[in-house]
Amino acid sequence: MEIALLLSKEHSTLPRAEVDAVMDCEGVKYHLKMEQEGLLILDIPHKNPEDLERVIERLSYTHEVFQILLQVDENDLLTEAEKYPWDEIVSSSYAVRVKKMDKKSKLNTSKLEWDLGGIIKSRVSDQVRVNLENPSTFLRVVLKDGQAIAGNQIGKISKKHFFNLKPHKRPFFYPGSMSPKLARCMVNLTRIKKGQALLDPFCGTGGILIEAGMVGARVIGTDIDYKMVNGTKKNLEHCGISNYQVFQEDARKLELPHKVDAIVTDPPYGISASTRGEKSHDLYHQAMKSLQGLIKEDGLLCLATPHYLDLDEILAGTKFKIIEQHHIRMHKSLTRVISLLSLV
Numbered sequence: 001m002e003i004a005l006l007l008s009k010e011h012s013t014l015p016r017a018e019v020d021a022v023m024d025c026e027g028v029k030y031h032l033k034m035e036q037e038g039l040l041i042l043d044i045p046h047k048n049p050e051d052l053e054r055v056i057e058r059l060s061y062t063h064e065v066f067q068i069l070l071q072v073d074e075n076d077l078l079t080e081a082e083k084y085p086w087d088e089i090v091s092s093s094y095a096v097r098v099k100k101m102d103k104k105s106k107l108n109t110s111k112l113e114w115d116l117g118g119i120i121k122s123r124v125s126d127q128v129r130v131n132l133e134n135p136s137t138f139l140r141v142v143l144k145d146g147q148a149i150a151g152n153q154i155g156k157i158s159k160k161h162f163f164n165l166k167p168h169k170r171p172f173f174y175p176g177s178m179s180p181k182l183a184r185c186m187v188n189l190t191r192i193k194k195g196q197a198l199l200d201p202f203c204g205t206g207g208i209l210i211e212a213g214m215v216g217a218r219v220i221g222t223d224i225d226y227k228m229v230n231g232t233k234k235n236l237e238h239c240g241i242s243n244y245q246v247f248q249e250d251a252r253k254l255e256l257p258h259k260v261d262a263i264v265t266d267p268p269y270g271i272s273a274s275t276r277g278e279k280s281h282d283l284y285h286q287a288m289k290s291l292q293g294l295i296k297e298d299g300l301l302c303l304a305t306p307h308y309l310d311l312d313e314i315l316a317g318t319k320f321k322i323i324e325q326h327h328i329r330m331h332k333s334l335t336r337v338i339s340l341l342s343l344v
């Protein structure tokens with residue numbers, strides 16, 4: 001089957017990288033059919049609905065996923081829709097929503113929704129109703145580049161989750177906490193699987209651990225500051241995550257009884273988060289030296305750093321190498337660099 005993913009336009013590379021990573025770790029194989037700004041079309045040869053459901057549940061930088069039913073020139077959409085067996089797709093109720101993804105389309109979206117809705121009505125049983133609030137079948141049409149792509153929505157990423165878990169809405173808050181969306185994406189980039197162990201050695205208020213816990217990882221968090229340790233525990237409990245181990249430790253001296261499957265972390269930038277007087281560069285270098293012994297050989301580490309730190313220099317003399325990087329402009333004087341590292 002072919003699916004379309006409507007990606008967030010918040011960032012140019014992270015949404016696609018996140019899709020790749022989650023598909024990979026959930027074992028869903030695909031061929032890329034089309035990639036345009038905000039839209040990804042994939043062909044999935046062996047469909048297993050549960051695998052795809054798990055993928056959709058994990059994503060943070062994707063808005064919506066639908067199974068493609070028609071992909072035609074936008075001027076032919078209604079003619080093709082007349083021929084489509086809608087009774088095989090639409091069950092008890094339906095809604096049609098059209099979204100223009102660029103300025104090329106001359107079509108009126110409300111009129112198209114009305115016309116398509118009418119065609120579907122004439123092809124399904126009398127019991128089937130239009131339900132704009134909570135339809136059993138949600139038909140999405142996107143207009144992009146003169147094409148109309150119509151499909152049956154199979155997943156929508158809940159904005160509520162990322163909104164309700166914003167750092168200031170948790171019981172313990174401290175400035176410098178990472179947004180839940182980015183934290184989830186970083187967790188996903190490591191391809192961590194349910195039941196595997198993920199470590200954040202600079203856990204702060206626990207934002208990364210919350211997202212890792214929500215995708216089913218066993219989470220281990222440490223921080224040099226006991227206030228953060230207690231705060232992280234509170235926040236994890238608040239989010240219903242009980243499979244955790246959180247304790248006070250300096251990331252440069254950390255030891256664990258077992259190696260972890262992934263590390264995701266956001267060390268202090270030397271601005272708002274405390275570095276305890278240590279220069280960021282030295283702190284990062286020493287921490288990386290200690291972390292290289294704590295991660296399994298095939299494990300991945302996802303790290304957020306400020307642009308002014310030279311990661312190549314930080315990693316020199318460690319066993320880590322950079323395999324992927326994404327730059328997020330925060331404001332005029334700060335760009336965050338998200339790096340995915342593996343052991344050499």
Ligand SMILES: C[S@@+](CC[C@H](N)C(=O)[O-])C[C@H]1O[C@@H](n2cnc3c(N)ncnc32)[C@H](O)[C@@H]1O
Nearest residue numbers: 177178202204205207223224250251266268273
């Ligand atoms: C940028 S904050 C982490 C924010 C976190 N991602 C969140 O969402 O809340 C960095 C954390 O590193 C901790 N820290 C500073 N030096 C440390 C060290 N040597 N070892 C462990 N933690 C340290 C600070 O106490 C702070 O909580």
